[in-house]
């Protein structure tokens with residue numbers, strides 16, 4: 001354990017939910033999807049992640065829930081060092097993190113209600129309770145009437161809302177959302193973003209990757225701007241709550 | 243405990259959902275397993291029936307010592323008494339010339355064949371039953387050699403060669419069955435593993451997504467094992483059904499053939515424990531097959 005880690009996990013750096021320290025990620029030798037990125041997101045904070053296509057937003061989020069490992073540097077998520085996390089410890093970490101994937105990643109063989117319930121069932125929530133909670137979340141994203149439908153019979157925006165319901169259903173400590181409003185019209189965008197920020201007011205740390213300037217302006221939260229895998233700008237919250 | 247139950251339930255549920263959602267792959271796995279079990283089980287059935295035939299044959303097995311013509315009844319009785327003392331002999335019955343003639347008439351329905359003869363051509367004989375322990379090719383040989391040395395015995399009739407040949411045949415079939423069973427088992431295992439591996443590949447996205455929402459390795463894998471086991475059990479059941487149908491169809495011919503050789507031997511099918519073994523073998527094949535398939539699969543995390 002390095003001195004930095006000891007500090008971070010012992011709380012000397014306060015209540016960081018996420019800390020990255022000189023993190024680089026290289027998928028192909030010689031090119032960097034992320035380069036020397038150091039940042040901290042505090043517990044309960046709401047952060048936007050922005051930058052043009054290919055800037056490294058998805059890559060950063062993937063590192064945070066251990067779908068990828070950093071090529072260099074250290075990452076602490078909820079006190080766990082992603083660079084050294086044992087394979088067998090990954091599921092336990094992921095159960096504390098809700099993820100809305102850019103490509104949704106729904107299980108096409110299951111109903112949308114079961115899709116939402118599945119993240120409760122993997123931790124052993126009894127089915128009846130899991131379905132009840134899934135239904136409640138589906139109601140919040142306005143899809144209760146489609147509960148028995150399968151993902152492929154839903155529109156892109158509807159699938160995205162299912163993905164959001166699944167990410168929120170187990171009340172995660174961290175919510176990572178990759179373009180969660182990318183397929184939604186302006187009205188639904190506001191509804192969904194309100195849902196996400198309400199999770200934040202309940203204490204969930206939220207990181208949302210988005211291109212949408214309207215969203216960035218409307219919510220006025222801290223915004224981390226990536227460019228070519230590097231941190232270009234870190235703008236603090238304006239305090240202008242919607 | 244409640245959590246554990248809930249997890250178990252959802253594992254079983256997703257195992258069955260797997261069966262439901264990939265019916266073609268499942269059907270292929272079930273058929274593969276049942277074909278292997280029909281071959282193996284059919285062979286086992288054959289061996290078991292032959293063993294049964296040999297056993298019954300042993301009960302009926304007797305040695306007949308034909309007596310020299312012109313032996314006085316007293317001498318015949320004395321001979322029978324001395325036969326009784328031979329090691330391995332359980333019971334002895336003396337069949338006089340008259341008795342032999344009577345039997346012959348009975349079995350041929352009147353015995354018109356012998357009517358023209360002025361004297362009874364049939365020899366007297368001593369029928370010897372063997373004790374249980376001597377009802378083997380070796381035991382039979384010992385008794386026969388003891389009997390053949392007795393004065394007054396003209397000829398011995400017994401199934402020595404037949405019993406030996408038959409026992410050798412059964413041993414051969416048994417060895418072949420074990421060998422064939424092992425080869426078939428391995429072949430079936432490989433085919434089943436490949437079939438299930440296809441199912442795993444087809445659902446790798448699903449495995450990956452499950453892992454991404456925090457499912458443990460075993461939570462993702464156990465449904466596949468359940469799926470394989472169920473496919474195996476169904477394959478075993480199907481194999482039993484096919485074997486029984488085949489058995490019923492073959493029975494008339496079989497009975498006729500066996501009657502020719504041995505009389506009142508009835509063939510038999512698997513009993514409850516045999517049937518259970520077939521189904522269990524199927525489940526085992528399915529379970530092993532899916533376990534083998536998962537070894538090569540992407541971990542999903």
Ligand SMILES: Nc1ncnc2c1ncn2[C@@H]1O[C@H](COP(=O)(O)OP(=O)(O)OP(=O)(O)O)[C@@H](O)[C@H]1O
Pocket residue numbers: 027028032033051052053054055056057058059060102
């Ligand atoms: N699995 C991978 N293999 C190779 N290169 C990759 C892989 N994933 C991402 N990259 C590359 O890494 C860089 C960053 O990609 P990333 O997906 O993080 O961008 P992004 O900011 O999410 O873009 P977008 O807004 O289009 O979603 C890109 O140049 C991309 O081509």
Ligand SMILES: [Mg+2]
Pocket residue numbers: 057058059102178
């Ligand atoms: Mg992206």
